[in-house]
Amino acid sequence: MADWTGAGRTTAEIYLTMAERELHKVSPSYEALCRAVADSAQVCALLDQLPTPKRQPNLLLGAVRFLDGPVDTPARFLDFVRSQWGTVADVMLTHRTQTNEPGRCATLLPLLATLDQPVALLEVGASAGLCLYPDRYAYRYTTNGQEHLLGDSSVSFACAVTGPVPLPNRLPEVVWRAGLDLNPLYVDRDEDRRWLASLIWPEQTDRVARLNHAADLVAADPPRLVVGDLLTDLPALADEAPIEATLVVFHSAVLAYLDQDQRNRFTDVMHELQAKRDVHWISNEAPGIVEGTDIEPTPLGRFVVARNQVPVAVTAPHGQTLDWLIQSH
Numbered sequence: 001m002a003d004w005t006g007a008g009r010t011t012a013e014i015y016l017t018m019a020e021r022e023l024h025k026v027s028p029s030y031e032a033l034c035r036a037v038a039d040s041a042q043v044c045a046l047l048d049q050l051p052t053p054k055r056q057p058n059l060l061l062g063a064v065r066f067l068d069g070p071v072d073t074p075a076r077f078l079d080f081v082r083s084q085w086g087t088v089a090d091v092m093l094t095h096r097t098q099t100n101e102p103g104r105c106a107t108l109l110p111l112l113a114t115l116d117q118p119v120a121l122l123e124v125g126a127s128a129g130l131c132l133y134p135d136r137y138a139y140r141y142t143t144n145g146q147e148h149l150l151g152d153s154s155v156s157f158a159c160a161v162t163g164p165v166p167l168p169n170r171l172p173e174v175v176w177r178a179g180l181d182l183n184p185l186y187v188d189r190d191e192d193r194r195w196l197a198s199l200i201w202p203e204q205t206d207r208v209a210r211l212n213h214a215a216d217l218v219a220a221d222p223p224r225l226v227v228g229d230l231l232t233d234l235p236a237l238a239d240e241a242p243i244e245a246t247l248v249v250f251h252s253a254v255l256a257y258l259d260q261d262q263r264n265r266f267t268d269v270m271h272e273l274q275a276k277r278d279v280h281w282i283s284n285e286a287p288g289i290v291e292g293t294d295i296e297p298t299p300l301g302r303f304v305v306a307r308n309q310v311p312v313a314v315t316a317p318h319g320q321t322l323d324w325l326i327q328s329h
């Protein structure tokens with residue numbers, strides 16, 4: 001089962017797996033860099049000085065970009081990492097992989113629209129909170145050559161859908177939104193914006209524009225972002241949600257950063273919360289990261305959207321596709 005803790009794998013294996021499974025045909029430049037790191041005993045030895053979860057490829061690649069280092073050729077990249085190791089390591093130790101992809105809202109929206117309105121949204125692992133605004137973006141779903149347009153916004157997401165997806169005709173009504181994160185990022189801080197941009201892979205220029213537009217939109221009406229751990233601080237924040245709204249706790253691309261024991265504990269936290277209040281748990285994670293979502297055949301490089309641990313759809317990681325699995329509710 002994929003995770004980003006790196007547990008049980010050598011640094012070379014971590015980088016090679018990243019090259020083969022995540023970057024191949026998606027980011028040729030980063031694929032070459034990760035293969036080069038895997039082949040460099042010297043750079044692997046430097047990375048081995050860091051705690052295992054800090055050896056993540058996205059963290060190294062983001063750190064070099066943040067420092068305006070070269071990512072165009074493996075030779076120049078490796079040379080920069082070796083010669084600037086102290087600075088690179090410092091950025092890796094003081095930053096987290098916090099890619100915030102608002103396009104993921106396109107994959108959450110159909111499920112949100114099936115719930116009783118209005119909704120209160122609580123995102124765990126919210127990063128800068130860009131996914132807390134599904135009601136403020138516009139969507140262009142395409143299915144069987146037909147377009148389904150929704151919303152009127154300067155920020156628009158395209159999503160190709162298959163299956164009996166219940167495409168909504170109305171945006172959700174969000175009356176409360178809050179995010180919980182170990183280290184929230186703030187879109188009105190230049191350094192945080194620069195870090196968010198550094199985490200986007202070089203070939204994905206459309207994502208940079210999307211990030212900037214969504215960040216401007218969110219900066220105009222910032223969300224409540226709380227510093228905290230999803231294992232300990234969720235119930236207190238959930239208590240703040242208005243009782244008359246349908247409470248949705250959701251997360252995307254977060255639980256892969258937890259080890260198996262921590263994921264089990266989070267499942268317990270969610271079950272305890274659901275025993276006290278009607279809470280809808282929506283997850284968008286790699287297959288199997290949430291118990292009950294290990295669908296067969298495992299779709300490589302895809303996420304599974306689940307509602308209360310029941311798989312509903314397979315999605316592309318940045319919200320580009322949505323393949324609905326079940327009959328609409």
Ligand SMILES: C[S@@+](CC[C@H](N)C(=O)[O-])C[C@H]1O[C@@H](n2cnc3c(N)ncnc32)[C@H](O)[C@@H]1O
Binds near residue numbers: 101131253
């Ligand atoms: C890859 S980002 C995903 C951000 C956002 N959910 C999205 O889909 O765009 C993962 C986020 O999870 C946060 N995170 C990781 N472990 C956490 C924990 N135990 N408690 C709270 N947040 C956590 C990180 O700080 C980071 O901001």
